[in-house]
Amino acid sequence: MDASSKGLFTQITQFWNLLDDLAESDPERYDKFIKWQLKEGKQFCAAPEPQLCLQTKILKPREKILFINLCQWKRIPAPQSNTHPVPLSIGRPEDMSETSDVFTVIDVAYNPDVLQAAEKDQKKRDQLIQMAMKCIEERLQITLSHIYHITKFRIKGSIQRMKQNLMGIQTDFPDLRQKMRKEIGLEQIGNSTMSNPDHFPQLLLTKDQVSDKTGCLIQEISSTEIQKEMKIPTYELKIVKDQNEKPLKIELKVELPGIDSISLCDLSVSEDDLLIEDSEKYRLHLNLPELVNTEMTTAKFIKENATLIITMPLV
Incomplete structure (x- = not known):
């Protein structure tokens, strides 16, 4: 682990040195390269956006009102085909309160194309909602009521909170180049990336994509099972x-x-x-x-x- 971290840190340093040399020797080419990188990285860096909000209940272990924010996020890949599971990301449950009401909010993200295809198709939308509920139940070891209604508001809680929950990082980014050029010790890098594994997206993958190293970060539901239930x-x-x-x-x-x-x-x-x-x-x-x-x-x-x-x- 230490060797691979040192190798990665060395590659990053070499990369920034090459960019510095390119900026001095060929500013026009440097500018084109940066613009191309920004265009390619726009999808990966895009933040999740709220789509709709559901209200249901947690039945076990303790009954409580639950709001599920369904969001679209370009970082979530689209399913490879109609026969492959649909990838999604589940955020951490967060308890909130308004006046005397106490409730839980969970953020769930799908690829934008998946949600847009289900916008005018009630059957597809219900499939996505039920799959999200099932994944929440399996991951958190809770029991949900599968009777729900779609609220008039698109999101429960603030958009800032939702973004931080799903992305696992602050949404106010400093200049990327300055951040990468800043000297950071290997120990700090390890702490910042591994201290909270719950921040990593939870994706549904096929069996040949799942390795032993992923552990409980992977949830799997076969597409045939979903089609049968829905x-x-x-x-x-x-x-x-x-x-x-x-x-x-x-x-x-x-x-x-x-x-x-x-x-x-x-x-x-x-x-x-x-x-x-x-x-x-x-x-x-x-x-x-x-x-x-x-x-x-x-x-x-x-x-x-x-x-x-x-x-x-x-x-």
């Missing part, structure tokens, strides 16, 4: 109105081919969302267009055509 059934949702066009209730018809009994499914209805889960085949999560009366909600399963009909009177 199959969304065909459904029809409508608002029933009276003669005066006043909304009365919401009716939801869900087709569940292969389901012989409603006992095989879990149904959860809150005032503003609904979740239907079957561990083997289906999962459907919907944000309801109107607030409903959960106590008056009824469900009927028609076995002949495997259709579940849920009637939800409005509040």
